[in-house]
Amino acid sequence: MAGQAWPVLGSSGSAPNQCMLPGLQDAHGHVLELGWSISSVNLVGASSVQEIIERVENYVEARPDVLADEDLWIEGLGWDQTRWSPPIFPAASDLASSRLLANRRISLRRVDVHALWLSPRALADVERGARFPRPDQDVPGGLVVRAPDGSPTGILIDRAMEFAYAVIPSWTDEDRSRYLSAAQRSLLEVGITSVGDAAADLDTLDFLRKRDAQGSLAVRIYGMLACPANSARCSDEAARRGFPLLPSPSASNRLTVRTVKLFADGALGSWGSAMWDPYADRPASNGLLLIPEADVQPLIQHWVDAAWQVATHAIGDRANSIVLDAYEAVLTSSAHEGKDLRPRVEHAQLLRLNDTARFGSLGVIASMQPTHCTSDMGYVEHRIGLERSRGAYAWQSVLSAGGLLALGSDFPVELPNPMHGLYSAITRLDSQGHSPHGSKGWFPKERLTRAQALHGFTRAAAHAQFEEHISGAIHPNFRADLVVFDRDVMDEGRTSPSQLRAAQVLYTLVDGHVVYASTQR
Numbered sequence: 001m002a003g004q005a006w007p008v009l010g011s012s013g014s015a016p017n018q019c020m021l022p023g024l025q026d027a028h029g030h031v032l033e034l035g036w037s038i039s040s041v042n043l044v045g046a047s048s049v050q051e052i053i054e055r056v057e058n059y060v061e062a063r064p065d066v067l068a069d070e071d072l073w074i075e076g077l078g079w080d081q082t083r084w085s086p087p088i089f090p091a092a093s094d095l096a097s098s099r100l101l102a103n104r105r106i107s108l109r110r111v112d113v114h115a116l117w118l119s120p121r122a123l124a125d126v127e128r129g130a131r132f133p134r135p136d137q138d139v140p141g142g143l144v145v146r147a148p149d150g151s152p153t154g155i156l157i158d159r160a161m162e163f164a165y166a167v168i169p170s171w172t173d174e175d176r177s178r179y180l181s182a183a184q185r186s187l188l189e190v191g192i193t194s195v196g197d198a199a200a201d202l203d204t205l206d207f208l209r210k211r212d213a214q215g216s217l218a219v220r221i222y223g224m225l226a227c228p229a230n231s232a233r234c235s236d237e238a239a240r241r242g243f244p245l246l247p248s249p250s251a252s253n254r255l256t257v258r259t260v261k262l263f264a265d266g267a268l269g270s271w272g273s274a275m276w277d278p279y280a281d282r283p284a285s286n287g288l289l290l291i292p293e294a295d296v297q298p299l300i301q302h303w304v305d306a307a308w309q310v311a312t313h314a315i316g317d318r319a320n321s322i323v324l325d326a327y328e329a330v331l332t333s334s335a336h337e338g339k340d341l342r343p344r345v346e347h348a349q350l351l352r353l354n355d356t357a358r359f360g361s362l363g364v365i366a367s368m369q370p371t372h373c374t375s376d377m378g379y380v381e382h383r384i385g386l387e388r389s390r391g392a393y394a395w396q397s398v399l400s401a402g403g404l405l406a407l408g409s410d411f412p413v414e415l416p417n418p419m420h421g422l423y424s425a426i427t428r429l430d431s432q433g434h435s436p437h438g439s440k441g442w443f444p445k446e447r448l449t450r451a452q453a454l455h456g457f458t459r460a461a462a463h464a465q466f467e468e469h470i471s472g473a474i475h476p477n478f479r480a481d482l483v484v485f486d487r488d489v490m491d492e493g494r495t496s497p498s499q500l501r502a503a504q505v506l507y508t509l510v511d512g513h514v515v516y517a518s519t520q521r
């Protein structure tokens with residue numbers, strides 16, 4: 001291990017319970033969005049529309065530049081209508097009730113980033129956009145929520161969010177630099193040394209490559225290319241700009257790009273996940289397929305033929321079946337039989353019970369987020385009923401059928417702290433020790449052991465990135481990416497689940513260098 005002097009752990013006898021683990025890997029997060037979220041209005045946990053209005057007001061009042069300029073866009077993240085009663089979507093008019101906010105451009109992302117809530121002025125800007133649909137026009141893979149008179153309420157879902165993103169100023173490299181710095185700080189302080197960056201456009205990948213060349217990536221980033229919405233097969237453009245980008249064994253690069261991210265459906269919280277049967281609490285809806293069903297397999301085939309790993313977002317049980325069918329067809333085709341393709345399903349959140357075993361039998365990686373389970377479990381049964389909930393976040397079923405489970409947090413949708421992920425994985429309880437099914441956890445048979453959960457945040461996440469031979473374990477000739485905790489998080493006798501959840505990182509090392517050291521060590 002190269003690098004600076006390194007204290008010998010426990011040698012003084014003062015802290016014998018500390019433990020060292022391989023650097024933790026978040027298989028699915030959003031790096032720049034994490035930095036962006038830190039500088040945006042934080043709406044996570046807000047329990048009423050009024051509380052959200054107050055948080056936005058406080059944000060504006062605390063920033064003289066924003067306060068003085070009514071034309072600036074104000075962005076926020078984290079609202080969740082399931083937290084208030086009745087659990088209905090907010091509307092643009094709600095934001096007009098505040099004198100401070102009434103004439104401002106405000107865009108607030110739902111906690112799952114699959115819906116936007118716009119202020120009246122922001123909505124007016126978006127409606128003036130060239131492609132904004134008339135009331136009688138459907139949006140493929142998206143929805144403009146409308147009042148009975150046909151006027152938009154200010155909520156845009158999934159593909160309809162693109163009408164807003166076309167109007168909101170896009171990020172400059174200066175913005176990206178700020179977001180990257182903030183994100184790296186908050187990842188290293190929770191022991192994360194490698195991230196699957198689960199949707200990066202070509203400009204972002206260009207930016208990350210420049211930063212990598214300058215040596216300013218402190219965290220390893222496994223970038224997953226997200227093509228523009230109107231160009232789902234952007235592999236030629238990607239090739240023109242130098243992607244895929246594989247690390248050369250001799251170089252110290254920390255950016256790898258060999259994966260494309262596809263989106264098969266929306267998310268559960270906004271009724272966007274594509275289900276076989278209608279939602280229990282919205283019988284007229286089965287959710288949204290973001291790729292027409294007939295296009296899923298040809299699109300995956302295109303990317304596999306172009307030698308990219310494919311990672312497809314699928315949350316609803318129908319989206320998961322369709323994606324597994326498509327992967328099966330590609331994996332068993334004569335052109336690709338026997339190749340090490342490692343296709344991934346991102347989220348794999350709601351599964352028909354007979355689909356849980358297909359991850360193992362097909363060799364499809366399930367990239368799942370334990371904290372999504374414990375954040376969502378309060379409303380899942382209401383939304384899809386008890387029977388379908390048995391296949392929700394079915395980690396143990398996927399594993400016991402031989403599937404590979406790469407774990408992550410989907411930050412900034414959830415906090416990046418992997419100890420929160422381990423806690424959720426081993427308990428299926430919220431942070432207070434509660435679940436809709438009591439203190440044993442929600443569908444406790446799907447809980448993971450500590451070792452299984454740690455495997456998901458290390459070895460399996462490394463495998464999902466073709467790096468199991470150099471990463472995800474403490475081993476000679478592996479990368480010296482390490483994390484030291486203030487307690488032995490793997491010792492079930494001495495560290496309870498809630499103590500595990502509260503564990504603090506003392507040191508984080510990348511390539512043998514201390515890149516984070518706690519002031520409390």
Ligand SMILES: [Zn+2]
Pocket residue numbers: 028029030198410
């Ligand atoms: Zn994500």
